[in-house]
Amino acid sequence: MVAVLAWLAPQSPGGPVVDPTRIGPVPGSTAPQPDASSVRAEPASPTPASAPRPLTKDDLNVTCSVEPAPPGAQVTLTYMITAKIEGRADLGADVYADDGTSLADGFGDLHNYPIKPGVQSVPRPLRIPAKLDHGDYEITGELWPEGKIGTGETIADPTCATFSV
Known part of the structure; x- marks a missing residue:
């Protein structure tokens, strides 16, 4: 926003007249005039806040839990996240076979999840x-870097449970 200053001209028969083209004191005026240090122009638009830096392993402590269930069941996995800083992450989960094969299908994954400083419990x-x-x-x-679920390195990947069939 740019400030536009206008001063009142001397009194005319119809009252004061505003002269929008005149900047500065009106000759013969006794009205107080602002000094240059008190007049400032506002920026056209506010500066955008910088995005928080990506979360790292040093920013978080993550544990998780899940109740035992038979194959084919839908369960609730709960993350317990303790964060030092604010950020965003993708929350995934996986079931791994004994040989390390991933059996995840992406069901229930949470993308672009807001992480707040402190402790939070997140079910999925x-x-x-x-x-x-x-x-x-x-x-x-x-927990994956925002937008990178399933690719690269995780921020955290605690074991929630183990089971045998």
């Missing part, structure tokens, strides 16, 4: 695959 649904071979499995809760 997870499907346990219906057809599992006999063996041992691990369920992990995974």
Whole structure:
């Protein structure tokens, strides 16, 4: 916003006249005049706030839990996130076979999730695959850099539970 200053001209028969083209004191005026230090122009638009830096492993402590359930069940996985700073992350989860094979299908993933400083509990649904071979499995809760779920390195990937079929 740009300030436009106008001073009143000397009294005319119809009252004061505003002269929008005149900047500065009106000759013969006894009205107080602002000094140059008190007049300032506002910027055309506010400066946008800088985006928070990406979250790192040093910014968070993450644990997770999930109740035991049979293959094919939908369960609730709960992340317990303790954050030092504010940011955003993608929250994923995975079921890994004994040989490290990922069985995730993306169901229940939370994208662009706001992380606040302090402790927060975040529930999300997870499907346990219906057809599992006999063996041992691990369920992990995974925090990924915003927009990068399933690619690159996780910010955190704690084990929520293990189970056998």
